[in-house]
Amino acid sequence: MGGLNKMSFKKIAKEAPKEYFLPGNSACAGCGLELSLRWALKALGQKTIMVAPASCTNVIVGLYPKGAPAIPFTNMAFAAGCSSASGIRTGLQARGINDVTVVCWSGDGGAFDIGLQSASGAAERNDDILYICYDNEAYMNTGTQRSGGTPYGAWTTTTPEGKRQHKKDLAGIFASHNIPYVATASVGYPIDLYNKVKKAKNIKGFKFIHIFAPCPPGWRFETENMIKVAKNAVASGIWVLFEIEHGKKTLSAPSEKYRDKSKRIPLKEYLQLQGRFSKMTDKEINELQRWIDNYWEHLEKELACFG
Amino acid sequence: MKEHLKESVKIISGNSVAAWAARYARVQVISAYPITPQTTIVEKLSDFVDSEGWDCQYMRVESEHSVMAFLIGASFAGTRTFSATSGQGLFYMNEMLHWAAPSRLPIVLTVANRGVAPGWNIWADHQDVIASRDTGWLILFASSHQDIFDTIIQAYRIAEDPRVYLPIMVCLEGFQLSHTIEPVYFPDQSLVDEFLLDLPKNGWPHTFLDPNRPITFGSLQIPGGKVATPSSMYFEFRASIEKAMLNARTVIKEAAQDFKKIFGRDTGDLIQKYKCDDAEAVIVCAGNMARQAIAAVDKLRSEGLNVGAVKLRSYKPFPIQEFQELANNGVKGFGVLERNMAFSLNGGAASVDLKSAFYDMEPSPYVVPFIGGVGGRDITMDDQCNILKRVLNVIKNKERNVKVEYINFHGRFE
Amino acid sequence: MEKNKYKPWRSIPDDIRFEDLPTCPLAISDKGSIGNTGEWRTFRPVINKEKCTKCMTCWTYCPEGVIYEDNDELFIDYTYCKGCLICYSECPVNAIEKVREEI
Numbered sequence: 001m002g003g004l005n006k007m008s009f010k011k012i013a014k015e016a017p018k019e020y021f022l023p024g025n026s027a028c029a030g031c032g033l034e035l036s037l038r039w040a041l042k043a044l045g046q047k048t049i050m051v052a053p054a055s056c057t058n059v060i061v062g063l064y065p066k067g068a069p070a071i072p073f074t075n076m077a078f079a080a081g082c083s084s085a086s087g088i089r090t091g092l093q094a095r096g097i098n099d100v101t102v103v104c105w106s107g108d109g110g111a112f113d114i115g116l117q118s119a120s121g122a123a124e125r126n127d128d129i130l131y132i133c134y135d136n137e138a139y140m141n142t143g144t145q146r147s148g149g150t151p152y153g154a155w156t157t158t159t160p161e162g163k164r165q166h167k168k169d170l171a172g173i174f175a176s177h178n179i180p181y182v183a184t185a186s187v188g189y190p191i192d193l194y195n196k197v198k199k200a201k202n203i204k205g206f207k208f209i210h211i212f213a214p215c216p217p218g219w220r221f222e223t224e225n226m227i228k229v230a231k232n233a234v235a236s237g238i239w240v241l242f243e244i245e246h247g248k249k250t251l252s253a254p255s256e257k258y259r260d261k262s263k264r265i266p267l268k269e270y271l272q273l274q275g276r277f278s279k280m281t282d283k284e285i286n287e288l289q290r291w292i293d294n295y296w297e298h299l300e301k302e303l304a305c306f307g
Numbered sequence: 308m309k310e311h312l313k314e315s316v317k318i319i320s321g322n323s324v325a326a327w328a329a330r331y332a333r334v335q336v337i338s339a340y341p342i343t344p345q346t347t348i349v350e351k352l353s354d355f356v357d358s359e360g361w362d363c364q365y366m367r368v369e370s371e372h373s374v375m376a377f378l379i380g381a382s383f384a385g386t387r388t389f390s391a392t393s394g395q396g397l398f399y400m401n402e403m404l405h406w407a408a409p410s411r412l413p414i415v416l417t418v419a420n421r422g423v424a425p426g427w428n429i430w431a432d433h434q435d436v437i438a439s440r441d442t443g444w445l446i447l448f449a450s451s452h453q454d455i456f457d458t459i460i461q462a463y464r465i466a467e468d469p470r471v472y473l474p475i476m477v478c479l480e481g482f483q484l485s486h487t488i489e490p491v492y493f494p495d496q497s498l499v500d501e502f503l504l505d506l507p508k509n510g511w512p513h514t515f516l517d518p519n520r521p522i523t524f525g526s527l528q529i530p531g532g533k534v535a536t537p538s539s540m541y542f543e544f545r546a547s548i549e550k551a552m553l554n555a556r557t558v559i560k561e562a563a564q565d566f567k568k569i570f571g572r573d574t575g576d577l578i579q580k581y582k583c584d585d586a587e588a589v590i591v592c593a594g595n596m597a598r599q600a601i602a603a604v605d606k607l608r609s610e611g612l613n614v615g616a617v618k619l620r621s622y623k624p625f626p627i628q629e630f631q632e633l634a635n636n637g638v639k640g641f642g643v644l645e646r647n648m649a650f651s652l653n654g655g656a657a658s659v660d661l662k663s664a665f666y667d668m669e670p671s672p673y674v675v676p677f678i679g680g681v682g683g684r685d686i687t688m689d690d691q692c693n694i695l696k697r698v699l700n701v702i703k704n705k706e707r708n709v710k711v712e713y714i715n716f717h718g719r720f721e
Numbered sequence: 722m723e724k725n726k727y728k729p730w731r732s733i734p735d736d737i738r739f740e741d742l743p744t745c746p747l748a749i750s751d752k753g754s755i756g757n758t759g760e761w762r763t764f765r766p767v768i769n770k771e772k773c774t775k776c777m778t779c780w781t782y783c784p785e786g787v788i789y790e791d792n793d794e795l796f797i798d799y800t801y802c803k804g805c806l807i808c809y810s811e812c813p814v815n816a817i818e819k820v821r822e823e824i
Contacts, residue, residue, distance in 0.1 A: 009777035019786040023801035024753035027784065029761060030805030035784040047518045051380065059527060062754020063538035067523025070750045072516045074383065075525035077406050080376030083368060087338065087380025088516060090364045094335040094386045100518055118376065121369030190781055224806035227782050411745050472744060513744035522747040535736050543739045544746055
């Protein structure tokens with residue numbers, strides 16, 4: 001896993017220069033989703049069909065008669081992401097077309113909550129689609145309401161005093177469906193993201209990638225800090241980069257570095273850059289830390305199983 | 308190697324007919340979810356695929372919402388699609404019905420109509436399809452087992468016509484048609500191949516997912532105002548569904564005519580008339596009650612009354628001109644018997660629509676609303692005879708403001 | 722596979738009428754799908770060509786993809802750069818300055 005990520009920015013600029021999400025679109029300045037989509041599309045290439053259920057993605061693609069994606073892209077109803085992607089895959093199979101990647105590109109609202117049924121169904125059937133969830137940790141398109149992916153203590157318009165529940169373990173949910181590939185990624189590490197999407201593209205069956213995508217307006221921070229926030233999440237241990245291939249879990253290089261708790265940055269350093277955590281009390285921060293420690297404890301036990 | 312089904316007569320249930328019709332139509336993608344009373348449609352289809360080697364992509368999905376989302380994806384990818392649902396399932400997929408029509412995808416959905424819960428009711432009731440009437444889907448009713456086959460085959464011809472490109476619902480009554488058994492005549496495959504349109508080789512011409520021709524479909528359409536701009540054509544795109552539905556009137560007629568030429572059967576187009584030429588009063592029904600009405604008309608005719616029956620075959624597009632023509636030809640009263648309630652409108656949905664079709668006529672014909680057969684309750688031939696007699700009375704007494712009558716209703720409704 | 726038989730956006734006039742509508746609103750991929758987003762900027766990032774080592778960090782982290790290499794030099798497409806200043810923040814040699822836009 002180390003070797004894949006040794007690619008330098010220079011090298012990858014030569015390997016994947018083409019832009020598939022064209023500039024001048026309606027994404028916010030500094031949008032984490034846009035950066036993740038830009039890199040995912042570089043990895044996927046031209047022979048891709050993308051379905052995007054209701055999310056910010058639907059409104060960042062610009063207005064008719066122009067569209068930002070340089071691949072066939074369709075909007076879809078909120079709960080229908082994975083089922084329509086499965087339908088597209090089946091339709092292509094019926095027509096004998098087998099060299100196109102079908103991707104369902106969903107936000108956290110669509111993946112954690114309303115779209116979970118259709119995704120679980122598609123995963124159980126092992127339909128040959130790539131399900132990517134970019135996680136900006138709230139329903140951002142409608143103005144920052146809490147979702148199942150919002151972390152504990154975060155401010156949203158529907159949790160003005162901070163969310164009381166912890167974040168769902170979505171990667172764990174999909175891993176339990178025994179699908180061939182599950183991975184987490186972050187826009188702070190675009191090469192890692194690129195490699196994971198590339199790997200998933202070449203696997204048959206249901207693949208799931210969960211991308212950490214900070215949102216400057218929703219998380220309340222300056223646009224220029226977007227990459228810092230993404231990297232701090234990994235550095236504090238709150239976001240872990242890993243892959244699960246046929247049930248075997250391995251940490252990705254950036255998170256391997258932070259396995260040692262002493263190497264991590266304090267959780268407060270991650271939280272203080274973001275206005276959505278500004279009202280958190282010390283007690284709440286400790287609770288969030290406890291959740292993170294608990295997660296790593298289980299993670300270590302899991303990793304030990306696989307040697 | 309494409310299969311070639313031979314001519315045959317099968318003694319078969321309505322649901323099995325629907326499954327065979329999908330097979331004859333060479334459907335390419337099916338998504339399946341069980342719900343009484345359509346379950347045996349998807350079961351039969353899975354038999355065809357798994358046990359008889361029928362070359363069709365058959366996907367068992369996890370909910371009706373996914374059934375329709377799946378078909379939207381498959382149709383968008385350029386294939387002929389089919390599925391079946393009922394009642395609660397139709398309600399659950401309602402959001403996706405509204406998605407399919409503006410997407411202009413020629414999907415065919417068979418609905419085995421059943422009652423609305425709570426108060427679980429799995430028997431014949433049309434409230435489910437009435438609740439979907441403004442989705443932009445075309446709605447056709449089948450009134451017999453043979454009709455189920457004929458209507459589904461015609462549905463593909465109508466939906467895939469370039470003047471239409473709208474999804475179609477073919478409705479059959481739960482249990483009364485879906486599970487009863489009758490002989491049905493199945494043609495030779497070559498006739499169906501001749502009747503149906505060829506599938507375009509590279510996906511639909513108007514909407515496609517093709518990496519060589521990247522498009523973005525379904526992005527924002529802003530309101531706009533007095534000045535037209537391409538990104539504010541929402542109203543106009545919605546109106547294009549209406550235009551397609553009006554085109555469907557012509558296409559339904561053409562399809563019925565061609566069907567008669569090729570298969571030798573007259574299925575009716577938007578309506579089917581029985582002895583209406585010199586009728587004074589006419590009973591209007593959708594579904595199998597229309598078939599039973601024929602017996603009621605014959606009985607009353609033998610008693611000297613000038614009555615007729617109209618099968619409401621196409622609910623969307625509503626046969627406005629066809630009913631106006633009947634009124635102009637001398638039919639004075641229309642008794643509309645329905646298995647649904649359009650609340651607070653003094654009758655079922657079709658009676659209200661019929662009144663609006665007659666609104667500008669002078670003199671305006673009598674429309675007498677009846678609601679019966681709700682939740683599968685029995686409606687007999689004698690009930691239909693009484694309905695026709697009541698309509699004749701209304702005409703004789705020149706009654707206006709006629710209140711809706713509930714047939715076989717236990718108690719008084721004030 | 723057949724090539725473009727659908728209506729390209731360039732032939733859709735600004736004062737489009739109902740009669741000329743295509744069956745389906747298929748948008749065609751192009752830059753500027755919302756307009757010239759360069760107009761959004763408060764600050765413009767400017768690359769100091771002397772300090773720039775062409776490590777491509779800015780190109781990697783630019784969400785919009787408006788940084789491009791031409792003839793061994795890096796440029797920013799100011800028609801579309803939204804001024805998020807991620808490039809300014811992430812440049813490892815501080816070769817990018819932020820300059821206030823004039824009205």
